[in-house]
Each structure stands twice: as structure tokens, then as C-alpha cells.
Amino acid sequence: MTDIPDVADRFSGAIDEVALGKGDYVAGGAKGMPFLSFENPVKRRPLIAGEVFDTLDGYPQLAADMFDGRQKDPVEWALMWKEIGADMICVRLVSTDPSRGGTPPEESAALVKRISDATKLPIIVSGCGVMDLDIPVFTAVAEAVRDSRLILSKADEDDYKRLASVAIANDHIVVGFANLDVNLSKQMNILLTDFGVDRRNMLTDPLMAALGMGLDYSYSVQERIRIAALMGDSMLQIPMLCDCTGAWDVGDAVSDEDPSLGDPRFRATWWEAITALAAVISGADIVVMRGPGAADMLMGYCDELRGEI
Amino acid sequence: MPTAIEFFKLLPKTNCKECGQPTCLAFAMLLSNQKATIDLCPHVASDAKETLEEASAPPVRTVKVGDKDLGGETVLYRHERRFVNPTAYALTASDTLSSDALKERVDYIASLRYDRVGMMFEADMVCLRNNSGDAGTFASKAAELAGIWSKGIVLETRDPAAAEAAATAIKGRRPLIYGADASNLDAMIGAAKAAGCPLGLVCADEKDAVALTERCAAAGFKDLVLDLGASNLKETLERQTVARRAAVRSRFKPLGYPLMNRVGSGEYAVATAVVSTLKYGSLVVFDDLKSYEALPLFTLRQNIYTDPQVPIQVKQDLYPIGDPDEHSPIMFTTNFSLTYFTVRADIEKSKIPVWLQIVNTEGLSVLTAYSAGKFEPERVAEAFEESGVLSKSDGPVIIPGLVTRMSGKLQEIIGRKVIVGTNDSRDIPKHLRSVTGQ
Numbered sequence: 001m002t003d004i005p006d007v008a009d010r011f012s013g014a015i016d017e018v019a020l021g022k023g024d025y026v027a028g029g030a031k032g033m034p035f036l037s038f039e040n041p042v043k044r045r046p047l048i049a050g051e052v053f054d055t056l057d058g059y060p061q062l063a064a065d066m067f068d069g070r071q072k073d074p075v076e077w078a079l080m081w082k083e084i085g086a087d088m089i090c091v092r093l094v095s096t097d098p099s100r101g102g103t104p105p106e107e108s109a110a111l112v113k114r115i116s117d118a119t120k121l122p123i124i125v126s127g128c129g130v131m132d133l134d135i136p137v138f139t140a141v142a143e144a145v146r147d148s149r150l151i152l153s154k155a156d157e158d159d160y161k162r163l164a165s166v167a168i169a170n171d172h173i174v175v176g177f178a179n180l181d182v183n184l185s186k187q188m189n190i191l192l193t194d195f196g197v198d199r200r201n202m203l204t205d206p207l208m209a210a211l212g213m214g215l216d217y218s219y220s221v222q223e224r225i226r227i228a229a230l231m232g233d234s235m236l237q238i239p240m241l242c243d244c245t246g247a248w249d250v251g252d253a254v255s256d257e258d259p260s261l262g263d264p265r266f267r268a269t270w271w272e273a274i275t276a277l278a279a280v281i282s283g284a285d286i287v288v289m290r291g292p293g294a295a296d297m298l299m300g301y302c303d304e305l306r307g308e309i
Numbered sequence: 310m311p312t313a314i315e316f317f318k319l320l321p322k323t324n325c326k327e328c329g330q331p332t333c334l335a336f337a338m339l340l341s342n343q344k345a346t347i348d349l350c351p352h353v354a355s356d357a358k359e360t361l362e363e364a365s366a367p368p369v370r371t372v373k374v375g376d377k378d379l380g381g382e383t384v385l386y387r388h389e390r391r392f393v394n395p396t397a398y399a400l401t402a403s404d405t406l407s408s409d410a411l412k413e414r415v416d417y418i419a420s421l422r423y424d425r426v427g428m429m430f431e432a433d434m435v436c437l438r439n440n441s442g443d444a445g446t447f448a449s450k451a452a453e454l455a456g457i458w459s460k461g462i463v464l465e466t467r468d469p470a471a472a473e474a475a476a477t478a479i480k481g482r483r484p485l486i487y488g489a490d491a492s493n494l495d496a497m498i499g500a501a502k503a504a505g506c507p508l509g510l511v512c513a514d515e516k517d518a519v520a521l522t523e524r525c526a527a528a529g530f531k532d533l534v535l536d537l538g539a540s541n542l543k544e545t546l547e548r549q550t551v552a553r554r555a556a557v558r559s560r561f562k563p564l565g566y567p568l569m570n571r572v573g574s575g576e577y578a579v580a581t582a583v584v585s586t587l588k589y590g591s592l593v594v595f596d597d598l599k600s601y602e603a604l605p606l607f608t609l610r611q612n613i614y615t616d617p618q619v620p621i622q623v624k625q626d627l628y629p630i631g632d633p634d635e636h637s638p639i640m641f642t643t644n645f646s647l648t649y650f651t652v653r654a655d656i657e658k659s660k661i662p663v664w665l666q667i668v669n670t671e672g673l674s675v676l677t678a679y680s681a682g683k684f685e686p687e688r689v690a691e692a693f694e695e696s697g698v699l700s701k702s703d704g705p706v707i708i709p710g711l712v713t714r715m716s717g718k719l720q721e722i723i724g725r726k727v728i729v730g731t732n733d734s735r736d737i738p739k740h741l742r743s744v745t746g747q
């Protein structure tokens with residue numbers, strides 16, 4: 001019998017390691033393509049962040065029904081995520097938008113502090129998406145939580161300095177966002193570095209498009225980022241954060257109009273789980289999840305993929 | 310793939326132009342880019358031709374099951390070049406089923422079928438299992454199945470006599486016999502040769518696969534599909550990666566065949582199919598698959614096997630759909646290609662002519678663009694201005710339901726009433742009918 005050629009890649013580069021929260025959670029560190037134990041001795045599981053909102057206004061009922069009522073209090077909601085096994089919490093502060101209640105920054109900061117204290121998990125803080133409204137909120141949150149390194153999401157090419165400044169001032173982590181473009185991801189990392197953000201305080205978000213909504217682009221962009229990073233491009237070696245919750249915006253995932261498509265609860269769960277599997281197999285180091293079922297499935301699959309079951 | 314120079318060395322170098330190219334070198338360049346096939350040159354010596362064919366064949370052999378090609382893959386990552394033949398999905402049916410039950414089962418399998426933006430997502434094959442243990446029953450059920458199912462068929466049995474009887478009975482359908490292993494290999498090769506159909510090998514692992522495929526090659530049989538014996542997600546990912554890398558990078562023939570997985574049913578089966586679809590599987594055989602599992606899985610396959618060169622953005626422009634006139638509705642959405650194609654297809658379904666204005670949001674989808682501040686009333690108004698659509702039609706201006714919040718501002722800027730559209734693109738036909746009173 002002919003011997004199988006050795007196909008393991010021996011890369012010169014590695015993904016950075018970024019310590020999160022109180023330092024007990026680390027993202028990144030890979031030295032090979034995801035989950036290939038024959039070339040990647042670092043068997044760290046991608047970290048899974050459970051999503052929590054500061055208001056249920058606009059949150060899909062289909063997802064809300066999966067949390068036994070505990071979603072009504074964001075702290076309880078976060079604790080439930082911890083019980084499910086989430087490694088991190090992603091807090092979405094959207095009620096700061098005047099059209100959704102206009103919660104003042106101090107109140108948002110106090111909420112994040114309570115979630116951080118109650119769960120002791122690393123926290124991703126995401127805003128309402130309008131930087132002018134978000135900056136005061138991020139500032140208040142960053143100052144209120146001093147005993148955990150927060151992840152502030154997210155800064156893009158057009159407007160990154162304000163958020164980066166908040167992160168630098170308080171030794172928190174900033175997420176650089178690029179829209180499905182390897183070069184732009186690299187550019188974001190360079191911009192943040194040049195601005196003075198320490199590499200150990202950076203994550204990169206390449207935009208994880210959901211299944212059926214351009215997942216193919218994300219999958220390939222992420223594989224290219226990972227390959228370039230391992231080949232030694234240091235400006236792409238920043239750990240990757242992929243938000244998979246977009247799966248819940250896909251009509252085919254959540255529609256209950258066509259009974260032949262099967263139960264939307266299971267369908268939406270699969271939609272997000274498959275989106276997330278594609279994310280971790282193409283290089284995600286952190287994934288943000290909405291559904292508890294999908295998150296639980298993903299944890300199991302990741303443990304198995306890295307050979308821990 | 311050999312280089313142009315390697316091809317050139319094997320050509321006659323007479324520049325006779327019969328291949329349609331000015332020179333042998335030009336033809337060699339087309340060959341190396343896979344834009345021509347060697348049979349276009351009538352003068353190449355037959356031994357050189359064999360060498361060339363061998364060298365230009367895809368590193369993963371193309372194996373036809375039914376009317377579907379499996380394998381034929383040339384790269385490791387889809388950004389290098391489009392993956393060639395999408396993963397096929399099969400569901401099992403037992404040969405112990407009554408005629409009615411078999412019909413019911415086939416109807417269920419056929420019902421896993423979804424029409425999406427002009428593409429049909431569907432289950433590809435039925436895998437008939439020889440649960441009866443009887444060759445005659447297996448053959449007659451295979452014939453029955455062939456009468457009610459027009460696509461690919463897999464015949465699952467370890468018994469060479471049953472395999473040969475059933476495969477011969479539906480010979481013209483080119484079924485896949487699954488499976489041969491170390492204990493029955495010679496007889497199974499005989500059965501596959503007799504029926505002229507491909508053979509699936511049930512291997513213990515990738516090393517066993519090499520041993521088995523080398524025995525097949527020695528017997529002159531190469532229409533193989535390999536089950537690498539993975540029993541979990543890790544083995545699925547790693548073994549299939551090893552096989553694909555060995556085939557593509559090292560042209561390692563013994564593993565250069567399409568790969569398959571025999572999974573059961575339920576969550577774990579679907580997870581295995583997902584990993585296999587992402588990483589190099591050509592065929593997955595399920596015992597069962599529910600609709601809520603099938604739709605996302607089939608969508609994944611479609612995503613992974615699309616052409617990576619298709620741009621993610623369409624041009625900011627006014628796209629007339631149907632034959633819109635001066636009273637037709639005006640709709641707009643982002644320039645993310647998938648959004649555009651989906652919305653366009655749903656408008657077409659309504660059969661109502663529409664002016665569709667595409668707004669440059671740098672390829673972001675509606676919600677993402679809105680939250681990134683790239684889909685704002687000012688931008689939309691600019692696009693309207695540029696295309697002059699507002700003077701082309703006095704019809705209603707319809708705003709995507711997901712960005713209802715910008716309707717007030719937009720109304721103010723363009724000075725026209727704005728109607729709130731649907732959140733979900735699939736509701737467009739219904740909405741258009743009510744808006745236009747048709």
C-alpha cells in the first residue's frame with residue numbers, strides 16, 4: 001500500500017491571543033486551520049457569547065419564547081446564558097436610541113456592571129448603531145466596569161477614533177469592523193494600531209453574513225484571512241469575532257407561513273447553528289449567538305471537532 | 310493541473326491551426342486554463358494524449374451516479390475557484406416496504422423541494438437498503454423504485470449477489486452500489502462491472518481507503534465513491550481534508566475520488582452533513598431528514614457551491630422590471646447582490662411592472678446597511694435624483710418595511726408620499742397587488 005502524503009501545513013504565523021474579561025477567557029492562538037489537530041496543536045474552542053438586549057422591543061418573539069420568561073430581566077437573561085454554558089455575554093444597548101426609549105448612558109452603564117458582576121463572564125458591549133448616540137454610552141460603560149476587560153463593538157473605517165479612544169483610556173478591547181473585505185479588515189487593524197490601540201486589545205469583525213444571505217462571501221473572506229494570518233501576515237492575526245444572530249433576520253429561517261417548511265423554532269435554530277458552524281470552520285474565534293438551542297448545539301459540535309468528546 | 314509549457318511539450322508543434330488556435334502554444338495555454346480539451350487537436354500522438362488526459366483530469370475523479378456528476382473537484386478552497394459538483398443528498402428506503410409504503414416514502418423524499426429565486430433546492434437520490442437480505446426482493450424493489458423515482462439511486466447492500474441483481478435490473482439508471490469493503494471487494498467489483506455502474510467503498514479509515522482503491526485500480530475499476538468511515542464530526546472534517554489535500558496538492562490517486570458519508574437521522578446526522586458539505590463531501594446518505602433540517606442544509610449547499618467570482622454588489626441604477634410605465638410603483642433596496650436578486654425575483658412573481666431603484670450601500674443588506682448608516686434617506690434621494698425615476702412615474706414610492714423608520718425623512722426630502730412595504734421580500738407580490746388594486 002502506498003503511504004498517504006503528509007498534508008499537514010506548517011505555518012510560520014499564529015493567531016494572536018487576546019485575554020478577555022478578568023483574563024480567564026482567551027480568544028485566538030490557533031497555529032493551523034480550524035480544528036485540524038494534525039497541524040493545529042492549540043485545541044482552544046471558539047468562545048460562544050449569548051446575546052442579551054436591554055429592551056425586548058423589537059426582539060423576535062420566536063427567540064423570546066426560548067428563554068422561559070427570564071429574558072424579561074437582562075441580568076436573569078445573562079445568568080441563564082451562563083447556565084446554558086455560554087463563555088461570554090453580548091449586551092446590546094439599543095434602548096439608548098431616543099426612538100426606543102432613550103435610556104441615559106449611566107443607566108446603561110449600571111446594567112452592564114450588574115451583568116458583569118452577576119455572571120463574571122467577559123462582556124461584549126454593542127450599541128444602537130448610531131455612533132453619536134453610542135459614544136456617551138460606551139464611555140459611561142467603560143468607566144463603570146473596571147474589573148473586567150470589555151469588548152466594545154464596533155468601529156469602522158469611517159468612524160473608529162472615538163470608540164478606540166474610549167477603549168484605550170480604560171484598557172478595554174475594541175472591535176474593528178470591515179464589510180466582507182480581506183484588505184479592509186487588514187486596513188482596520190492597521191488604522192487601530194496606528195491610532196495607538198494595543199494588539200492585545202483588538203478583535204476583528206469581518207461581518208458574518210447569515211446562511212442564505214451571503215454566507216458564502218463571509219466563509220471565503222474568513223478562510224482567506226485565516227490563511228493569510230497563518231502564512232505570516234501579522235496585521236491579519238487579530239482574533240476574529242463573528243456575529244451569527246443575523247440568521248434570525250432571514251425569512252426562510254423564521255417564517256411560519258408555509259407549513260411545509262417545518263416548525264420555525266427548529267428551522268431558526270438550525271439556521272443559526274449552521275451559520276455558526278460555517279463561521280467556526282472558516283476561522284471564527286468568538287461567535288455571538290441568539291438562540292439557546294443553537295448555542296448549545298454549537299458548543300457540543302465545537303468540543304467534538306477539537307476532539308474533547 | 311500541468312502548466313502550459315508541459316502541455317506544449319506534448320503537442321506536435323506544427324501550428325496547423327486545426328484546433329482553432331493560431332499556434333500550438335496558444336492551444337496549450339487554453340488547456341492549462343481548462344478552457345479547451347485535448348481532443349480538439351487531431352494530431353496529438355495517442356500515448357501523449359493519454360498522458361495529457363491523465364494530467365488534465367481533475368485531481369478528484371468525476372463519477373456519475375444516475376445523471377449527476379460527483380467529484381471532479383480541483384481546489385481546496387472555494388475562493389480559488391468555484392467548487393464543481395454540489396454535494397448530493399440521498400434518503401433511504403427499505404426494500405421490505407410494500408408498494409404503497411415505498412410510494413409514500415418516495416413522495417416524502419420528493420417533497421423536500423424548495424423553489425428559491427429561480428433555483429430548485431431538492432433531495433437528489435433515494436438509497437434503497439437491502440433490509441430483506443434477499444437478492445430477488447432487492448432487485449424487484451429496485452425496479453419498482455426506478456419506476457416511480459426519476460433521479461439518482463443508491464443500492465445499499467453488502468451482498469454482491471443482491472448488488473448485481475438489483476444494479477442489473479436498473480442498469481440504465483447507473484445506480485451507485487454501496488458498499489464494498491475488504492471482505493467482499495472482488496465480488497463487488499465484479500457486480501459493478503457487470504452492471505456498468507459505480508461502486509461505493511465502505512472504508513475503515515483513509516489508510517484502508519488507499520488499500521481498497523489500489524486493489525480496485527489493479528482490477529481496472531475506478532468509478533468509486535469513498536466512505537472514509539468517519540464516526541464523528543472530527544473524523545469527518547479531518548479525514549476528508551486529508552483526502553482532498555492529498556488529491557489536489559500531491560495528485561495522490563488512491564484518494565482522488567468523491568467522498569461520501571452514511572449518516573443516520575436526527576440532529577447529529579445533520580451536523581455531520583453540514584461539516585461534510587463545507588469540507589469536501591460529495592454525497593450524504595440520510596435515514597431521515599425533516600423539512601426544517603433540509604431547507605437550511607440545502608441553502609448551505611447552494612451558498613458553498615456558488616461561483617465566488619460573482620460580485621457581491623450590483624450597480625446603483627434604475628432597473629425596470631416587467632415593462633413599467635408612468636404610473637408603475639417605484640421600489641428601492643440596497644445593492645447587496647443577494648438582496649437585489651431576491652427582491653427582483655419576488656417582484657417578478659407578482660407580474661406587476663415596477664421601477665426598482667438600487668441604492669449603493671457598499672454591498673450591505675438592508676438592516677446591516679441601515680445600522681451602519683449607509684442606507685439613509687439622503688442616499689436614497691440622491692439615487693432617485695441620479696436616475697430621474699420620480700419624473701418617470703407618478704406611482705407610489707414603496708419603502709422596505711425593515712427601514713420604515715426613515716419614511717418620514719424620505720417623504721420630506723423627495724416631496725412624495727411614501728408607502729411602507731413588507732419586512733419580508735416574499736410578501737411583495739401580495740403587497741404590490743393591494744397597492745395597485747390588482
Ligand code: SF4
Binds near residue numbers: 323326332
Ligand atoms: S491542432 Fe494540434 S497541432 Fe494543430 S495547431 Fe492545434 S495544437 Fe497544434
